[in-house]
Amino acid sequence: MGIVSTIFGVFGFGFGASIGLVLGYFMFIYTQPTDVKDPNVRPLVEQDSKSLQQLLPEIPLWIKNPDYDRIDWLNKFIELMWPYLDKAICKMAKKIAEPIIAEQIPKYKIDSVEFETLNLGCLPPTFQGMKVYSTEEKELIMEPVLKWAGNPNIIVVVKAFGLKATVQVLDLQVFASPRITLKPLVPVIPCFASIFVSLMEKPHVDFGLKLLGADAMSIPGLYRFVQELIKDQVANMYLWPKRLEVQIMDSSKAIKKAVGILHVKVVRAMKLKKKDLLGASDPYVKLKLSEDKLSSKKTTVKHKNLNPEWNEQFTIVVKDPESQVLELSVYDWEQVGSHDKMGLNIVPLKELTPEEPKVLTLDLLKNLNPEDVQNEKSRGQLVVEVNYKPFKDNNIPDGIEDANAVEKAPEGVPEGGGLLVVIVHEAQDLEGKHHTNPSVRLLFRGEERKTKTVKKNRDPIWNDEFQYMLEEPPTNDRIHVEVVSVSSRMGLLHPKETLGYVDIYLSDVVQNKRINSRYHLIDSKNGQIQIEMQWRTAA
Numbered sequence: 001m002g003i004v005s006t007i008f009g010v011f012g013f014g015f016g017a018s019i020g021l022v023l024g025y026f027m028f029i030y031t032q033p034t035d036v037k038d039p040n041v042r043p044l045v046e047q048d049s050k051s052l053q054q055l056l057p058e059i060p061l062w063i064k065n066p067d068y069d070r071i072d073w074l075n076k077f078i079e080l081m082w083p084y085l086d087k088a089i090c091k092m093a094k095k096i097a098e099p100i101i102a103e104q105i106p107k108y109k110i111d112s113v114e115f116e117t118l119n120l121g122c123l124p125p126t127f128q129g130m131k132v133y134s135t136e137e138k139e140l141i142m143e144p145v146l147k148w149a150g151n152p153n154i155i156v157v158v159k160a161f162g163l164k165a166t167v168q169v170l171d172l173q174v175f176a177s178p179r180i181t182l183k184p185l186v187p188v189i190p191c192f193a194s195i196f197v198s199l200m201e202k203p204h205v206d207f208g209l210k211l212l213g214a215d216a217m218s219i220p221g222l223y224r225f226v227q228e229l230i231k232d233q234v235a236n237m238y239l240w241p242k243r244l245e246v247q248i249m250d251s252s253k254a255i256k257k258a259v260g261i262l263h264v265k266v267v268r269a270m271k272l273k274k275k276d277l278l279g280a281s282d283p284y285v286k287l288k289l290s291e292d293k294l295s296s297k298k299t300t301v302k303h304k305n306l307n308p309e310w311n312e313q314f315t316i317v318v319k320d321p322e323s324q325v326l327e328l329s330v331y332d333w334e335q336v337g338s339h340d341k342m343g344l345n346i347v348p349l350k351e352l353t354p355e356e357p358k359v360l361t362l363d364l365l366k367n368l369n370p371e372d373v374q375n376e377k378s379r380g381q382l383v384v385e386v387n388y389k390p391f392k393d394n395n396i397p398d399g400i401e402d403a404n405a406v407e408k409a410p411e412g413v414p415e416g417g418g419l420l421v422v423i424v425h426e427a428q429d430l431e432g433k434h435h436t437n438p439s440v441r442l443l444f445r446g447e448e449r450k451t452k453t454v455k456k457n458r459d460p461i462w463n464d465e466f467q468y469m470l471e472e473p474p475t476n477d478r479i480h481v482e483v484v485s486v487s488s489r490m491g492l493l494h495p496k497e498t499l500g501y502v503d504i505y506l507s508d509v510v511q512n513k514r515i516n517s518r519y520h521l522i523d524s525k526n527g528q529i530q531i532e533m534q535w536r537t538a539a
Contacts, residue, residue, distance in 0.1 A: 068129030068145070075126050082124040090118045092246075111159040116166065121151035125174075134518070139183035140192070143200065148174045168210040176203035179240060190248065198243035202231045243511075260318040260390035262289070262326065262349065266299050267359075268309040269330060272342055272380035280304040282333040283342060285382070289316050289349075290325045301333045306380075321349040321388065328382060330364060343379040344368070349388060357387040417471040418537040420444075420506070422479065424451050426461040429526040430499045432485045438499055440529070442466060443480040455488060473535065474506040483521060483529060500524030509533045 078085065094115060101113045125148035133141040154169040177200045182192035205227060238244055266285050274281055282303045288296040297316070302308035318324060326347040332340040343364025352358060364379040366372060424440045432438075438460045439453040447468075454460035482501040500521025509515055514534045521527035 067131050069132065071127050071130050071144070074130075075124075078124045078126075082122070085124075086120045089120060094118065109160065111161075112157075113159075114157050115155070116157045117153055117155040119153055121153065123148075123150045125150070138185040139181055140185065142180045142182075143177060144180070146174065146176045146178065148172070150174075165211070170208040170210065171206075173206040174203060177201055179243075181243075186249075188249070193247070193249050195246040195248065196243045197238065197246070198240040199234070199238050200240055202239065203234060205230050205234070240507075258317045258319055258391070260321065260354075260388055262316045262318050263387040263389065264314045264316065264326065265385040266310045266312050266314070266328075267383040267385060268307070268311075270307050270381045270383070271378070272306040272308075272330070272364075273378075274306065280306050281342065283308050283330055284333055285310065286329045286331060287314060287316075288327055289318065290327060290346075291320065291323070292316070303333075318349060318388065318390075321352075321390070324349050326386065328362065328384065330380075330382060343382075345382065347384070347386060352386060352388045354388050354390050357385060359383065359385045416473075417469070418473065418535055420468040420470055420474060420509070421534040421536060422466045422468070423532040423534075424462045424464050424466075424481075425530040425532060426459070426463070427483060427521075427527060427529040428459050429524075429528060430458045430460070430483060430485075430521075431525060431527065432497055432499055434497060435485055435487050436499070437485045437488055438483050439486070440464070441482045441484055443482070444468060445477065453486065473510045475510050476507070478503050478505045481519075481529065481531065483524075483527065498523065500527045500529075502529065504531065504533070506533070506535075509535045 097115075105111075105113055125146055128145040128147055130145070131143040133143075150172050152169065152172050156167045156169075158165045158167065179198050179200055181196040182194075183196065184193050185191055186193055209226070236242075264287060266287070269283060269285075272281060272283055282301050283305065284301040285299045286296040287298075297314045299310045299312045302310070316326075326349065327344070328346065329344040330342040332342050334340065343366070345362040345365055346368065347360060347362070360383070362382045362384065364382060366374040366377070366379070369375070422442060422444075424442075427438060427440075430436055430438050435456075436458055437453055437455045438457065440451040440462060442449040445468075449466045451462045451464040454462065480501065480503055483499040485497050485499055487495050500523050502519045502521055504519065513536075514532070516530070516532040518528050518530045521529055
């Protein structure tokens with residue numbers, strides 16, 4: 001009976017399964033869904049931007065974003081140079097990684113970690129686009145978008161407890177948006193002293209991993225864990241504002257240092273021409289050295305005087321007496337509007353004998369073009385006394401002013417905090433609809449500060465300084481800068497209008513200690529504003 005029951009059971013299962021398959025097939029064929037719609041086919045030009053990005057995810061950034069430039073030439077260059085770049089990058093990676101590995105392995109009781117094979121394969125990375133920032137500092141900031149699907153061969157040998165294990169990395173994919181800063185820019189090849197690299201967002205990293213010859217990434221859950229771990233570790237080390245510094249040369253040797261002091265005495269001016277319609281001019285002199293980032297020095301204003309006498313003395317730091325020149329400009333001071341230039345001239349330092357005072361009578365010129373016929377017109381003369389004193393034995397006296405130096409915070413600064421200094425220098429191409437009397441409004445942590453108002457001027461100069469005593473670095477803060485214009489006339493029609501604004505994040509200031517940049521104003525056609533910020537600490 002047992003055998004008979006088994007036979008009937010097998011036949012019953014086979015018959016039932018056959019009937020089920022036949023019924024399922026006919027139901028699938030003859031019961032079609034009735035709510036199926038025909039696909040909506042439209043030309044690409046009729047698609048919106050979101051749909052296009054879904055259809056074509058690999059559109060280069062220089063097409064989607066006008067801030068990014070197309071750099072096919074760089075991709076071609078990397079493709080041709082890749083065999084040599086491969087070796088150079090691997091050598092640099094070993095140099096950076098070996099000290100870090102040597103520092104970490106004692107914590108895990110590992111005998112050694114060595115690279116058995118390290119090459120990046122034959123497929124070079126490609127750049128989808130690049131954004132370049134211009135600042136008032138001696139630096140170049142670039143943000144390329146990197147995509148690399150390579151075939152590297154990286155084998156690492158780990159030795160511990162008398163055992164040896166090999167780890168192999170294959171099929172690496174990296175999508176990243178680094179910020180590369182070349183600074184400081186120097187007049188020596190390769191024209192920059194250091195490279196600073198930081199990541200603007202967490203990178204996408206994908207790779208294959210073989211441990212002892214087996215595919216370790218096939219272990220359930222390990223692939224995602226390792227991928228997220230690498231993202232977090234890389235982000236902790238290099239996510240902006242943290243950065244990797246690669247020193248190319250000693251910047252102290254490449255950057256020009258002070259080599260002497262130029263003593264300048266502005267004695268007098270003679271036979272100046274009237275600039276004012278009513279009465280005489282109100283002259284003053286501005287002087288500075290070429291290639292110097294420090295602001296110009298100024299004499300006092302001599303009101304209503306065409307033959308003024310100043311007899312005022314100034315000292316200026318000299319860094320290159322062979323190329324620098326002393327620039328002297330005479331201006332007519334105006335209470336309202338911009339000051340008119342009455343004439344200018346220069347004194348090349350290479351024509352001065354060190355330690356020998358020299359009195360010069362300079363004819364004021366319209367410009368420095370020797371072929372300009374306007375320079376033949378008499379504009380008066382300026383008498384100055386100059387004396388260049390070089391430092392002896394490279395001994396630089398204390399108190400010499402440096403354009404890149406950041407002062408220490410004064411006493412009384414909270415421990416761990418500092419002094420945030422904001423200097424509003426100038427603006428350009430401001431344009432109001434009804435009036436242009438610009439002043440700057442700063443809003444930081446709920447506190448409002450204002451500069452003076454410059455009336456009827458599209459290119460105002462303020463040079464106003466504001467200080468904020470803070471108990472901690474403003475790493476996550478920003479400062480709101482707004483240029484406003486207030487009508488000088490009494491009335492309720494258009495009394496005030498905004499000429500543009502910008503929000504500046506302060507993490508860069510904390511990281512670099514000082515930035516001096518020109519910012520494009522939002523809601524302004526062409527307006528720009530130059531602002532310098534310093535983070536001064538007691539250390």
